[in-house]
Amino acid sequence: MKNEHLQDNSEQEMIQIPLAEYQSMKEQISELTQKVDWFIEQTRISRHKRFAPSSEQTKGVQLTFSDFDNVFNEAEVTADEKAPEPELTEVKKYYRKKTRLVTDRLPEGLPVEIIEHCLPAEEQICSTCGGELHVMGKEVRSELKLIPAKAVIVEHVKYTYGCRYCEKNAESSPVVKATMPDPVIKGSFASPEAIAQIMCEKYIMGAPLYRQEKDFERNGIQLSRQTMSNWLIKSTEDWLIPIYNALKENLLENDVLFSDDTTLQVLKEPDKKAQTKSYLWVYRTGSNPPFHIALYEYQPDRKALRPKEFLDGFTGFLHTDAYAGYRSLPSNIILVGCFAHARRKWCDALTALLPKDREGSKAMIGKQYCDKLFELERDFLECTPRERYDRRLELAKPILDEFYSWLLTLSPSNKSSLGRAVNYTLKEWPYLERYLMDGRLELSNNRSERALKPFVIDRKNFLFCITPQGARSSAVIFSIIETAKENGLNPYEYLTFIFKNAPNWDIRNDAEALHRLMPDQAPDSCKVKS
Numbered sequence: 238m239k240n241e242h243l244q245d246n247s248e249q250e251m252i253q254i255p256l257a258e259y260q261s262m263k264e265q266i267s268e269l270t271q272k273v274d275w276f277i278e279q280t281r282i283s284r285h286k287r288f289a290p291s292s293e294q295t296k297g298v299q300l301t302f303s304d305f306d307n308v309f310n311e312a313e314v315t316a317d318e319k320a321p322e323p324e325l326t327e328v329k330k331y332y333r334k335k336t337r338l339v340t341d342r343l344p345e346g347l348p349v350e351i352i353e354h355c356l357p358a359e360e361q362i363c364s365t366c367g368g369e370l371h372v373m374g375k376e377v378r379s380e381l382k383l384i385p386a387k388a389v390i391v392e393h394v395k396y397t398y399g400c401r402y403c404e405k406n407a408e409s410s411p412v413v414k415a416t417m418p419d420p421v422i423k424g425s426f427a428s429p430e431a432i433a434q435i436m437c438e439k440y441i442m443g444a445p446l447y448r449q450e451k452d453f454e455r456n457g458i459q460l461s462r463q464t465m466s467n468w469l470i471k472s473t474e475d476w477l478i479p480i481y482n483a484l485k486e487n488l489l490e491n492d493v494l495f496s497d498d499t500t501l502q503v504l505k506e507p508d509k510k511a512q513t514k515s516y517l518w519v520y521r522t523g524s525n526p527p528f529h530i531a532l533y534e535y536q537p538d539r540k541a542l543r544p545k546e547f548l549d550g551f552t553g554f555l556h557t558d559a560y561a562g563y564r565s566l567p568s569n570i571i572l573v574g575c576f577a578h579a580r581r582k583w584c585d586a587l588t589a590l591l592p593k594d595r596e597g598s599k600a601m602i603g604k605q606y607c608d609k610l611f612e613l614e615r616d617f618l619e620c621t622p623r624e625r626y627d628r629r630l631e632l633a634k635p636i637l638d639e640f641y642s643w644l645l646t647l648s649p650s651n652k653s654s655l656g657r658a659v660n661y662t663l664k665e666w667p668y669l670e671r672y673l674m675d676g677r678l679e680l681s682n683n684r685s686e687r688a689l690k691p692f693v694i695d696r697k698n699f700l701f702c703i704t705p706q707g708a709r710s711s712a713v714i715f716s717i718i719e720t721a722k723e724n725g726l727n728p729y730e731y732l733t734f735i736f737k738n739a740p741n742w743d744i745r746n747d748a749e750a751l752h753r754l755m756p757d758q759a760p761d762s763c764k765v766k767s
Contacts (some may be wrong), residue, residue, distance in 0.1 A: 270387040271652055277589075343381055347767065350382065365543055374486045388458055391428060393417050419740040421476070427468045429736030435465050440711070440718050441691075443698040466707065476739040481532065481713045483751055484720060488530045491525035492553035495675050495685035496544060496563075499693060502701040503708050517712060519688045520547060521723075523556075523677055525622070528757040529723035531688045533712040537705070541565045554675065556682045559665055574668030577681035580607035582658035589654040599647065600655055603662070606640040614680045622676030629673050637670055689721060721763075724756040730763040731756070 361370040395417040403410040421429050438444040444452075446462035453460045488494070498518045504511045516539050521531040536543045541562030548555070552569040558578055566572070586600035595601055613633050617625045644663055649656040662669070672678040694713055702708040721731040735754055742750035752758060 241601070271650055274653065276652075279589075341412070343379055344766065386434070388456065418737070421736040421740055422468060422471050425468070425471075426473075427494065429733045432468050432472050433729050433732035436469060436714055436718070436732055439469075440695060440698065440714055441728060445699040469714065470710045471707060472736060474714050476735060476744070477713050477717055479744050479751060480735065480739075480754055481716055483755065484530050484716065485532055487527075487755075488520060488522065488532055489548070489551040490523050491526050491530075493556070494548075494553065495519075495521050495523065495556040495688075497558060497681055497682060497685035497689055498539065498560075499689050499696075501535065501708060503535075503537070503703070503705055503745065504701055505704050507705075509537065515708065517689075517692060517708075518543060518544075518547065519685055519692075521685055521688050523679070523684070525677060528755075529720065531719040531723055532716045533692065533719075535702075535705070535708040535712040546738045554671075554678055556679060556685065558682055559661070571671065571674070572668050573671045573678055573766055574665045575682035576607060576610060576672075577668055577686075579658075579662045579665060579669060580604065580611075582654075582661045583607060586654040586658040600651070602643070603640075603658060606636065606643075609636055610680060620676070624676070626673075626676035629676070634673060637673075641666060641670075649726050691715075691719060720756055721759075724759075725765050726756060726759055726763045727765050731759055734759060734763050735751075 274628055293533065305704060338341050362368070363370060396415050398413045398415070413425070421427060421432060435446075435449060438449055438714050439446060449465065450460065450462045496519065498516050500514045501517045502511075503509075503515045506513070506515065515535065515537050518534045518536060519531060520534070522529050534543075534547055539560075541564075544563060545566055548566065550572060553591065554571045554573050555563070555566070556573045556575065557563045560573050563572055583600055583604040587598070587604055590598055590600060610633060613629075613636075617628055620628060644659055644666075645661050647655075649659055651657070651660060672680055702711060717735075718728045721728045742753070744751040744754065
């Protein structure tokens with residue numbers, strides 16, 4: 238039975254309740270307070286992500302309202318009334334030339350079309366004496382003229398030759414045929430240039446096939462999206478997949494790799510609803526490989542088995558995020574964590590605070606530790622791997638040790654943004670500090686995230702793949718295009734080079750012919766003209 242009674246008092250009323258009930262109410266209030274704080278933090282973070290800039294860069298100095306008096310009264314605040322007046326000296330006038338920083342320029346090596354503007358013959362007469370005028374100078378204005386793409390039908394004509402004498406006098410006459418290169422797709426009117434152009438428009442410029450279909454229609458060309466899709470899949474299976482497999486062999490020979498993944502929707506997957514998520518994985522080389530490689534792989538799920546299968550045969554360091562699936566990789570693969578992900582947690586914890594509470598807060602201190610590490614990496618940018626290794630042990634390791642010791646002193650609520658930042662950093666710490674093991678390693682996994690960005694941008698345009706076959710082809714095409722870009726190649730020229738030569742070089746049986754199609758063996762005509 239509840240035991241309580243009221244005590245009259247002129248100032249307040251007191252209620253007596255059992256201790257057990259008081260403790261229960263106290264715990265309930267504490268729990269509700271934590272929930273309210275969590276919702277407030279999430280609201281601030283959500284508003285920041287929606288309305289504030291997405292950049293996580295930190296400005297050097299942030300002024301408070303109390304600082305503005307000194308800003309606008311700087312002369313009065315800093316002036317010394319007892320200081321003598323300075324002597325006046327006459328300064329020679331200097332007129333500063335108006336300059337404008339211009340990075341745009343007309344490319345060299347393009348054809349030049351000259352349009353001359355001359356006086357009509359009847360006007361080339363002096364108005365004073367009636368004599369004939371002569372050219373005494375000229376003024377040149379250069380313009381960049383852009384010509385929309387035009388379609389051309391290329392007819393390959395193969396001639397057959399015979400001998401007139403043998404036809405008349407011999408029992409048999411030799412027949413000789415001229416050689417003609419094999420087409421990229423037999424029985425099709427697709428050219429290497431057409432397929433390369435369609436691929437670049439979709440996977441670089443983000444123009445889905447239905448938009449390209451409409452663009453062709455406006456130029457009087459009836460080319461359906463189904464036909465273009467068949468061209469892409471067929472040419473990928475015949476000529477790009479062997480190159481992809483060779484690039485994968487080269488990739489796994491490196492000692493340092495980066496990996497990440499993102500979602501992809503495939504409508505017609507077996508035993509799956511159209512709304513379910515599939516995944517696109519990326520695996521790429523580090524900063525100093527023989528040549529850069531970025532490979533994408535479509536998978537219907539995000540099981541830990543996927544990276545394990547792809548990386549079969551690889552031994553070395555792998556930069557990843559905190560996805561638990563990587564933890565089941567074999568011991569010959571050393572996982573390296575990402576400080577950019579850890580820093581992002583501290584940025585969220587800082588965003589969850591009111592502006593007046595951020596300066597000197599624990600969230601600010603944690604973020605400053607991360608910022609200092611990134612600042613050191615910028616200083617080490619020009620170092621050799623060995624020099625970077627030595628300087629990290631000298632300068633970065635003391636900061637890491639101090640950061641870790643400071644983290645152990647904290648005990649925030651697990652449900653708060655600060656608690657998530659602390660717990661994430663401590664949980665990932667064994668992987669985060671591994672970048673000290675080798676000068677070729679990096680502080681973050683941003684290299685693979687940058688490799689995924691072109692796909693994410695294009696995904697906003699084409700939205701989904703219809704079949705798994707189309708998704709696999711898209712992954713291979715992305716791999717060839719992004720690898721070409723990483724090695725300073727023009728993707729259109731490189732794809733055209735592949736589709737012209739691969740059908741005639743027997744790349745499935747001739748390893749030397751396949752090697753000649755690798756990005757590092759591409760001719761100068763495929764390189765971006767600087």
